[in-house]
């Protein structure tokens with residue numbers, strides 16, 4: 001049975017939970033409590049020296065890190081439904097959106113959270129002005145994505161893909177930092193509602 005080192009509130013392991021659920025693949029979770037400092041413990045650092053979840057453990061004991069790499073492995077294990085593209089063109093389009101989301105939206109969303117939210121107060125050095133700037137940059141990116149969604153149903157085209165999983169989990173994670181859908185973002189709102197209605201969004 002696949003084992004997922006997981007945290008219920010963190011967006012990166014949530015990507016993998018959604019992916020596994022969309023694929024219909026059974027898995028066990030090993031909870032990792034970030035709030036209690038588990039990711040910095042010697043036991044967990046032996047699992048992942050980066051101190052991050054998700055980690056997927058295979059039956060032979062191999063441990064995979066990085067949500068994109070994990071999902072790529074799962075896609076080859078269970079190709080249907082294809083969530084990372086069916087041909088080279090689709091794979092390139094999905095990966096292009098995934099990388100944009102990771103670097104331009106997800107990373108600054110984590111910075112907004114780390115530098116402004118009380119969860120991290122006393123645990124890391126917080127620079128609130130930097131967090132506020134990161135939040136503004138993220139809101140600009142979502143405004144751009146709202147315009148792009150005027151021409152396509154999902155973030156990477158006409159089919160649901162891993163790009164939608166990364167986008168949805170990132171937007172949800174922005175809420176505690178005040179990153180939300182804005183007035184007039186009707187395309188983004190329609191897209192968000194369609195992803196939220198999927199059973200995988202409940203896991």
Ligand SMILES: N[C@@H](CCC(=O)N[C@@H](CS)C(=O)NCC(=O)O)C(=O)O
Nearest residue numbers: 010011012039051052053054066067
């Ligand atoms: N690039 C990694 C990001 C992993 C990551 O940022 N994990 C966060 C949770 S979303 C984490 O484990 N943080 C632990 C900590 O900050 O102590 C991936 O996509 O898997």
